[in-house]
Amino acid sequence: MIKVIFKKYNLVKIFPAFFLLIWLVKVPARVYSLSGTPETIIKVGILSGKKRVHIKSYGKLEVVNINTLDFVRLKAGTDYMVEAAAEGIKVGDKILGNEVRFVSLSRKEMLTVNGQRFRDTIMIKKTKEGLTAINELGLDGYLFGVLPVEVSPAWPIESLKAQAVVSRTYVMNNLGKYKSKGYDLSSDIFSQMYKGVEVENPKSNRAVSETAGRVLTYNGNLARAYFYSSCGGYTAEIKEVWGNDILYMRGVTCPYCKDSPRYRWEKKISPSLIKEKLNKKGYNVGEVEDIKFLSRTASGRIKEMEIIHSAGKISLRGHKFRMAVGPNIVMSTMMSIDRSKENFLFYGRGWGHGAGMCQWGAKGQAERGRSYKDILEFYFPGTKVKKWAY
Ligand SMILES: [Zn+2]
Known part of the structure; x- marks a missing residue:
């Protein structure tokens, strides 16, 4: 019976379009990630206070007014100037509402914002200060654009995996940090540096994919996973830095970061x-x-x-x-x-506050054959790496 219905209405062809429509209507809380497991969509503020933003894709794309769901088909390969106008957001010669979402309709082509490529969708909001551009994307896609900025992709894979887990744990602890501005995280040092697709590297992407869904936990709860460049020989207890006490951030002796240029x-x-x-x-x-x-x-x-x-x-x-x-x-x-x-x-x-994971020390330990789990359990004694159902 179902087969007949599928044939009659050609649902095989219509189904992908149907899901695309659902996507346009409402960005779901979860998408299936590159590794095939469901993951959280996060919103990253990539630009703010801008008079105009340039958006382009080499594939087909659309812009949707988020409040009315009106949409406009845009041309592939055309550079669209997006401006803050008195009546709303102006895209080319059309005026839409105060919140719009750009969606690439091509599987192969991504959207570019001021010439930089970003995964998934771009939301533009008009505020008193100007335009805010927000990249809405899956957590692992976000981590792809974070890892190479935090640590060199030339480092051993286990140290990159340790960074992927602490960066993912940071995100889970900070969802909604900039809720009042309409996004979860900023793309600067006040969250984690994020530079989109342009900085991605196959080896750091692999570190993200091979640790998909894994975070640092303590007694079954999400742990605070602080990190910094190098400790200079001894990591700090967290209370030395911020005064609060966290059991798994006791100081440890770290003889592994001597190669750091800031040792x-x-x-x-x-x-x-x-x-x-x-x-x-x-x-x-x-x-x-x-x-x-x-x-x-x-x-x-x-x-x-x-x-x-x-x-x-x-x-x-x-x-x-x-x-x-x-x-x-x-x-x-x-x-x-x-x-x-x-x-x-x-x-x-050393360079940094010293509480939590020493990045250069993680590199030194990976070079000595330790796994990312060993490294994390060394800097955060008592914690466990676990797959997190988020
Ligand atoms: Zn160290």
Whole structure:
């Protein structure tokens, strides 16, 4: 009977079109991922506050008004200028509503936004500040565009898999982080750096696919999986950095990150730069005369420090000092200090806050034949890698 109905109405042909229509009407909460398992759709803010955005595809595409479901067929290979107009969003010579979705109708061709390719769909929202572009895509597709920015695809596969699991766990912990702006995650350092298809690499894609669905868990719950570039020999307990206590983020000895170019670093910083940076964060200091390190944490990082300046002195946590002066200037708080005639000289080890996974250490462990699970259980003692039903 069903066969007859299928034949009569040619449903074999109509079915894919039917599902496409469903897709246009409502982006489902799940799609089938590249690895064949259902996965969450996430929304990544890729541009904001723009007057205009260029969208193009070399295959057929459509733009849909999300509120009325009116749609306009667009031409393959044409560069469409999308602008914020008083009455809504202008695409070419048509005006649509304040929220539109661009959909590629070709399996082979992706959408480009200002010349950069992105997987799945692109939503454009008009806000007071201008246009926001949001890439809506499956979690693994997103991780494809994250991994090569976080760690070099030339690194051993097990270290890339460890990064795939911590990055996936980060996403699951941060869905809806930018809900008020209409997306889950930003594409900059305030979430994870995401650069779309242009940075994808077959080896890092493989690391994502081979760990599909796997996240870090503790006692059956999603764990917090922090990471950073290199620890300099000892990882930090999380309370050394942010003051809160998480059982599986105790410090461990890490002899594996010595190849990191920042395993040891030196920085010459002028008193005037320190004054300027601290005042920008509201500390209100005069001319900086001296800096004293008062105490260290269990892993040897600066806990409390004192800034002696022309109008008095202030004390602050080492982590706060690092963030105020700049995390790429004061690369870690595992450091000592000296004074030359005009400048402060900082000598340190490692790059990053030090809590959780040391990326260079993960590389070092993978080179010694450890699996991604061994690596993660080393940096997060007591946790387990598990397939997560999301
Ligand atoms: Zn390390």
